[in-house]
Every structure is written in C-alpha cells, then in structure tokens.
Amino acid sequence: MVARMKGKSVQASGICKRYKSFFGRSSTIMENISLDIDAGDIFGLLGPNGSGKTTLISIFSTLIYPEAGSLSILGMDARRNRNAIRKCINISTAKPNFPWSLTVKENLRHYGMLYGLHGSDLSRTVRDQIDAFELGEFQDHRFEDLSTGLKQRLSLAKAMLNHPSLIFLDEPTTGLDPDISIKTRQLIRRIHEEEGISVVLSTHYMPEAEMLCDRIAFLRQGRIVALDTPHNLKRHLALGERIAVSYQGEADLAVLEEQPGILGLKAEKGRVEIIVDRSEESLDGIIKLFAKAKITDIAIKEPDLEDVFIELAR
C-alpha cells in the first residue's frame, strides 16, 4: 500500500454554478459549495438524482467552470493552472462512452496519446491497464460490442492512463449487475490503496458510500446539507441504533421515553421500536421496563446510510 499523501486534493470555497438559457433565463445549479478533501481520501458525493453531483464533479475536474467561488485542485489554482491540473487528474464518467468503432486497446491508445504518452511508454501503459482491469480477453472488441460492465472497466482503465493523483468517478456502478458492482468497488478500493490516489466518487448507492468513503458530502438541490464521516453522519442525525421489542402485556412507554440515551420511539400494539444512542448502554434498562410484560422478540439494527439518505433527502 502506498503511504497516504498530505495536504488537500480539493479545496473549494463558495462555488456557484448557474446555467443561462438561450433567452437569458438563469437557473442556479450549485449554490455556495465549500468543502475540503484530504489528499489520499476517498470522498463521496451523495444525493438524489438532480442534486448536483455530476455538476460538482465536472467543476472539480475543470470540465466546466463555476461562476463564483475559489477552487484549488491538488494545491493548484483551478482558474490559473487548468492544463497543469488536467495532467494530474482523470475522470470516469457516468454512462461511460467512447468512440464506438474503436476497440478497447485502440481507445486506450487514443486517450493515452492525448495525454502525451508515446512509444514504448504508451504501449506499456495501455498493456498495464488492460491487465489491471482484466480486459485482455476483450482488448480487440469494439466499444459498441462491450457489455455495460466492460464499458465501466474500460472507463476506469482510461482514467488511470496518466497515473493521476486524483480521479473522479461519477456513479461508477450505476446500471451494473450486483456481482459486477461488487467487483468494481473492489477495483476502486484497490486503485486507491495500491496507487495512493485520491478519489472523489458520486453515487446514490448507500452501501457503496459506506464501504468506500472516508467522508461524505450529502447534496440536495445544489447545496451541501451534510458533510462528515459515514459514522458521524449517522450519529449527528440522531439515527441511533434501533431496538425493536415485541411483547405481550403492559409496558410503561412514557417512562421509557424519558430514559437517558433514548432518542425516540415508535409504538404500535404489542411492538415498540426504540431509537437509542448506544444499544449496549440502554438495553439493560429497556428490558427492566418490560418487567410486567413478556418479551416475545427483540432485535437490534444499526443505522445505515440508507437511513441518512432518507432523512436528508426529505
């Protein structure tokens, strides 16, 4: 594993993006986005469709420019050093698309040439990426004949051609079968660990963000509504663990609600779902309050990012 880099891969402050229609009507897509991403991190952008994830990735990767705000990528000013930044970053787009009639190998050669690779260096890099992403069997297949999963792998391979310090992955597993999604996530994890590359990825798959990301920004309508580690996001939103108790008989739910560590409860006949800060600290006290009743079932569920997503997307 490569040692983690120091510093910031992305420093954004007050980023705004507006689109103007042909008739001059303006719509705001991003508003006042400020965030820092540590070098060597996998940073997740989460949010429902249309929340601005792709736009933000496009701004960070210098594909499009913001109207306002300051942006530094890998310590370089994104206004003054665009070409220098582009040499050190790369992107794997959502719905990967490449010239249709070029084969896997030809596509990688073409994009390698755009990055100034030449001679044996170009051939070796293309071969390395084909091997790394297990594309050898398909290297002479045209892009138009590839499955969605293979297209995604080609896109990741292309994103590694220039040995970037920072890559942007826009919904890298959207539309993939579950087994291919798992494989793709493992590939991302491997790239990150073996090459020491900073990764900014957008997704609306919660398990993906939870599995991969060191920190997450949750976007809604072009704004960041939450930014933290997955663990802290769950805690700060009071999405504690859920203890579901099924019982017969009487239980004093009013007393239960006032117990320390209880964040909330939802009761229905013979069943109560209690949200607690930490189940191991509260469980004993909760069970005591059911002394007059007979507990028929008890289950503990940890919160996941799905809960965070639902809470924040409201």
Place this chain on the structure above:
Amino acid sequence: MSWQGELNRYLASAYKNWIISRRNIFTVFELFFWPMVSLLSIGLLTRFLAVEGSMVSFLLVGAIALTILQVAQIDVAYVLLFDMWSKSIKNTFIAPIRSYHLVFGALLFGILRGCVVFFILVAVSGHLFGFNFLAGGIFPVLAFLAGIFAMAASIGITVCISILTFGQKADVAAWSLSGLILLVSGIYYPVDVLPPLLQALARAIPLTYFLEYYRSIFIPGPHHLAWGCALASFYLILGLILLDRAIERARRTGILLRLSE
C-alpha cells in the same frame, strides 16, 4: 513534455479519425463515389454543351477543388462530431489539450484523404476528359492544394465553433458551409457574374484567389495568390483563437456537458 509526447497529442485525432474511417463503409462514398459523381457530372456536362478547351479546365479545376475541400473540411469537423455522436466529449476535454492539437491532428488526416481524392480525380479527368491538371508543374499544384487545405481547416473549425456554441443541431453546418463556399467563391463561374454584395463576400474567401491562381495557368490572366495566402493564414489563426474561446465558453455555459448527454 518531450517533443514525441507533444507530437502524439496532435496525432491522437488523426489516429482516431483514421480508425473510424477505416471501419466505416461510407468512407468509400466520401472518397470515391461523391468525388466521381461530382467530376463526371461536370465533365459530361462540358461535352454535352460542347464547351471549348480552356472552359473545360475552368470547370474541372472548380470541381476538383470543391471535392478536395469537402473531404478535408469534414475530417477537421469530424474531430468534434465523432466525439459528439459517441457522447465521449468529456473524455477528450478532460485531457490537457488545446484546440490546435485537435485541429491539426484531424487536418493531417484530412490532407491525407484529400490527396488520395486529388490523385484519383486528376487521373480520371486526364483519362476521360483529356485534362492535364499538372500542366503548370509541381509548385502551382502544391500552392493550390495548400490553399485548399488551409481553407478546409477554417471551415472545419467554423463547424466545431458552431457545435460548441449552438449545440448538437449545429452539426448540419458540417455539410452546408461548403455549399455556401460553392455558391460565392466562383467554383463553376467567375465571381464577376455575382451580384455586388456576393462579389464582396467572394473577395473575402481565400478559395476565390486560389481558384483564380490555378486557372491562370490554363486561361492566362491576373491573380492574387499572395492575398489569398494572407487571408487563409488570417482565417486559420483567427479560427484557432475563436475555437479556444468557444471551448472556454462551452465550459462556462455547460454546453460541453450537454453535448455528452
């Protein structure tokens, strides 16, 4: 970056256009069918109308010039059109490249294809219509071809600017701009027959001067080759500057993203 790396950035577009053309059956139409239709229809028309020798050369020079121009300009436009049609524009513009890398790489392949078409048309026009295109020697041919290729680059750049400014629907410019050139730059008739306004427009198009120069070999008369070269260079430089600006504008307006969707 080494010079080989820099060279490869230019060659990347030529490489892509070459492979796509090689695998596209319609390349045959672009390289052989339409050029032959154009040449044969004009050549046969001269026979039907019993046009005398120097006028045959006037018309065939025009037909050959227009065909080479169309083939070369579409190759420059293809550099963006292929990316737009395959929705892969993001992948190109995330790379550290400038407009001139794209244009000159594509133009290189356009010149190659244009030369293939040129040699075919010269051979066919000599064989079927007894027209010796190379009668003036090698320098006039090189100057004539250089002028046409510079003009083709400017038209291709204009197509790219149109797409980056107005979006996908502007790809129609790839085929219609050369029609406008046909109308006003004296392909099949002297510009003197045009209305004054169109004559002024014709004088602003370098192709007018390159046609005038090459025809002067067969029908002696004045020409303004130097002015044509100056105009062609001016348009090429201006085109590259405007293309860079159009790319920057497309990044600001977000058209670059919409062209990928």
